[in-house]
Amino acid sequence: MIKYAHVEKWVKEMAAMCQPDHIHWCDGSEAEKAELTKQALKTGELMELNDKKLPGCFLHRTALNDVARTENLTFICTSFQGDAGPTNNWMNPREAYAKAGAIFKGAMKGRTMYVVPFCMGPVGSPFSKIGVELTDSIYVVLNMRIMTRVGEEPLDALGPNGEFTRCLHSKADLDINRRLILHFPEDNTVWSVGSGYGGNVLLGKKSLALRISSVMAQREKWMAEHMLILGVEEPNGHIQYIAAAFPSACGKTNLAMLIPPDGLKSKGYRIWCVGDDIAWMHLETDGRLWGLNPETGFFGVAPGTNCKTNPNAMATVAHDTIFTNVALRPDGTVWWEGHDDAAPKKAIDWTGKPWRPGLKDSNGQPVKAAHPNSRFTAPFLNCPIHSHRHKHHRGLPISAIVFGGRRARLAPLVYQAFDWNHGVFVGASMASERTAAQYGKVGEVRRDPMAMIPFCGYNMADYFGHWLDMGQRVKSPPPIFHVNWFRQDDDGNYLWPGFGENLRIIEWILARSRGEIGAVETPLGLVPRLEDLDMSGLDVPAKAMNELFSIDADAWLAETEDIAAFFDQFGTRMPREMHAQLAALRKRMTAVKEKPAAQTRAAAKKK
Numbered sequence: 276m277i278k279y280a281h282v283e284k285w286v287k288e289m290a291a292m293c294q295p296d297h298i299h300w301c302d303g304s305e306a307e308k309a310e311l312t313k314q315a316l317k318t319g320e321l322m323e324l325n326d327k328k329l330p331g332c333f334l335h336r337t338a339l340n341d342v343a344r345t346e347n348l349t350f351i352c353t354s355f356q357g358d359a360g361p362t363n364n365w366m367n368p369r370e371a372y373a374k375a376g377a378i379f380k381g382a383m384k385g386r387t388m389y390v391v392p393f394c395m396g397p398v399g400s401p402f403s404k405i406g407v408e409l410t411d412s413i414y415v416v417l418n419m420r421i422m423t424r425v426g427e428e429p430l431d432a433l434g435p436n437g438e439f440t441r442c443l444h445s446k447a448d449l450d451i452n453r454r455l456i457l458h459f460p461e462d463n464t465v466w467s468v469g470s471g472y473g474g475n476v477l478l479g480k481k482s483l484a485l486r487i488s489s490v491m492a493q494r495e496k497w498m499a500e501h502m503l504i505l506g507v508e509e510p511n512g513h514i515q516y517i518a519a520a521f522p523s524a525c526g527k528t529n530l531a532m533l534i535p536p537d538g539l540k541s542k543g544y545r546i547w548c549v550g551d552d553i554a555w556m557h558l559e560t561d562g563r564l565w566g567l568n569p570e571t572g573f574f575g576v577a578p579g580t581n582c583k584t585n586p587n588a589m590a591t592v593a594h595d596t597i598f599t600n601v602a603l604r605p606d607g608t609v610w611w612e613g614h615d616d617a618a619p620k621k622a623i624d625w626t627g628k629p630w631r632p633g634l635k636d637s638n639g640q641p642v643k644a645a646h647p648n649s650r651f652t653a654p655f656l657n658c659p660i661h662s663h664r665h666k667h668h669r670g671l672p673i674s675a676i677v678f679g680g681r682r683a684r685l686a687p688l689v690y691q692a693f694d695w696n697h698g699v700f701v702g703a704s705m706a707s708e709r710t711a712a713q714y715g716k717v718g719e720v721r722r723d724p725m726a727m728i729p730f731c732g733y734n735m736a737d738y739f740g741h742w743l744d745m746g747q748r749v750k751s752p753p754p755i756f757h758v759n760w761f762r763q764d765d766d767g768n769y770l771w772p773g774f775g776e777n778l779r780i781i782e783w784i785l786a787r788s789r790g791e792i793g794a795v796e797t798p799l800g801l802v803p804r805l806e807d808l809d810m811s812g813l814d815v816p817a818k819a820m821n822e823l824f825s826i827d828a829d830a831w832l833a834e835t836e837d838i839a840a841f842f843d844q845f846g847t848r849m850p851r852e853m854h855a856q857l858a859a860l861r862k863r864m865t866a867v868k869e870k871p872a873a874q875t876r877a878a879a880k881k882k
């Protein structure tokens with residue numbers, strides 16, 4: 276392993292501050308993995324599971340107050356507050372380094388500092404980014420080995436003057452009052468202290484691949500997005516790829532690993548999972564947008580995952596997986612709420628306490644066996660439908676971009692934006708209703724443009740501007756769509772079955788991207804002619820289908836008020852085009868309201 280001088284100098288500086296007893300440079304070898312695993316079992320960072328039933332799998336429990344990304348303690352540290360924008364927490368870099376530096380000081384005494392060189396994207400690809408994470412957590416090292424390409428190869432690829440993201444992490448004392456997740460896009464640096472939870476500490480993922488990379492992408496004219504990538508192969512071998520952004524709790528991992536429904540099986544589609552969380556997209560010489568998944572693993576939510584919702588995920592986590600905060604069964608296997616198996620008669624819950632079904636806490640509330648945000652970290656190659664093209668250095672051509680949200684009433688099952696700029700507006704006005712699994716009031720709408728609100732490393736007004744600019748640069752931009760799998764009737768029943776059946780909508784999206792079929796123009800965008808949706812083997816009553824595509828102009832006009840309030844916080848920095856798109860939506864909805872016939876006329880006009 277080549278220890279380049281500029282890397283070594285930085286490691287020494289950080290070690291002088293954190294004062295570890297030892298420094299270990301990770302080479303990424305199997306022998307190293309075995310040794311680290313042995314140590315983690317000794318310290319209790321990992322617990323052994325039943326090696327026959329779950330070969331190569333381990334269990335980790337976090338501290339009780341360290342179970343999710345802490346957005347309130349996550350900061351973008353830029354010289355000017357305006358560069359972070361109103362949707363990010365901001366701290367002056369000098370203050371941020373001083374504040375975190377005081378916590379890092381001596382934090383690794385008695386511990387080893389692991390130097391983890393890693394590469395997001397295939398090593399050697401012109402679109403990959405190299406980082407080095409310094410950490411005092413073996414759990415972090417072992418998770419990074421699953422989620423990224425770790426060790427000698429990325430370090431050697433760096434070269435003597437190579438630019439890399441400087442990632443520093445210490446668990447310190449896991450005190451929530453001394454926890455900070457700091458991003459310094461101007462210095463290509465991330466400092467995370469006081470947490471051991473994945474999203475806060477696996478710094479290649481949300482920190483490098485989204486927050487820091489979004490800034491680089493704006494500068495270098497590419498896109499770092501919170502999107503899955505999915506390939507749909509026809510029997511003739513032609514594969515089309517879609518990139519899709521959804522806020523948390525909208526089934527992103529399930530969609531990324533979709534299994535065709537019985538009714539469409541005869542069409543012989545094969546689905547390929549390219550990624551479930553992050554897409555880096557760039558312009559290619561063919562004038563199209565190409566995307567790659569910079570990760571090599573899945574860091575997915577366990578509860579609710581089962582053989583009905585996501586059989587591929589269940590196969591993925593059957594071996595060589597690290598489980599975090601799930602329940603432990605007496606036979607050394609794991610369980611979570613929404614697992615295929617019935618609740619075990621007894622288990623150890625995620626906090627390490629005995630658990631049995633029906634257990635209540637001191638307030639009479641049911642005690643969960645697994646934490647609602649309990650996770651699995653599993654290798655990408657474990658997924659039975661992983662794309663063999665995942666390693667392509669230039670990524671894969673993207674045929675469609677899909678935005679989605681969870682809206683019980685408002686948004687139709689699917690609609691297509693009129694053009695790229697309208698699509699950017701659709702992404703920028705994305706919103707989702709909170710579920711019980713999220714902090715906040717259930718049902719409350721959270722605006723989450725492009726599902727990037729927690730992950731955009733700069734002012735989102737500039738980010739929307741960057742999206743608009745990319746539309747100018749791409750000769751053949753992919754069409755943009757919006758989906759809502761979660762529409763409900765008045766009794767709160769879901770109108771659409773979701774899961775594998777969503778392929779019927781993706782089929783329509785891809786046919787539209789190929790320009791093969793028409794659509795119905797509405798004030799919101801282009802929706803399918805019902806006869807163009809293949810509903811073989813699926814019985815959704817006509818009434819429900821109509822409701823799934825109904826557009827309530829009053830509700831949409833109310834929504835435009837909410838969007839306007841959201842946009843207004845960006846002041847004059849917001850691109851004028853976004854306000855123009857909002858005004859155009861208002862005008863179209865008002866026209867429909869004043870002259871309901873207009874909707875019918877519009878509906879008659881096939882595009």
Ligand code: OXD
Pocket residue numbers: 344474523552574
């Ligand atoms: C994630 C998230 O963990 O988006 O992927 O919160």
Ligand code: MN
Pocket residue numbers: 501552
């Ligand atoms: Mn995510």
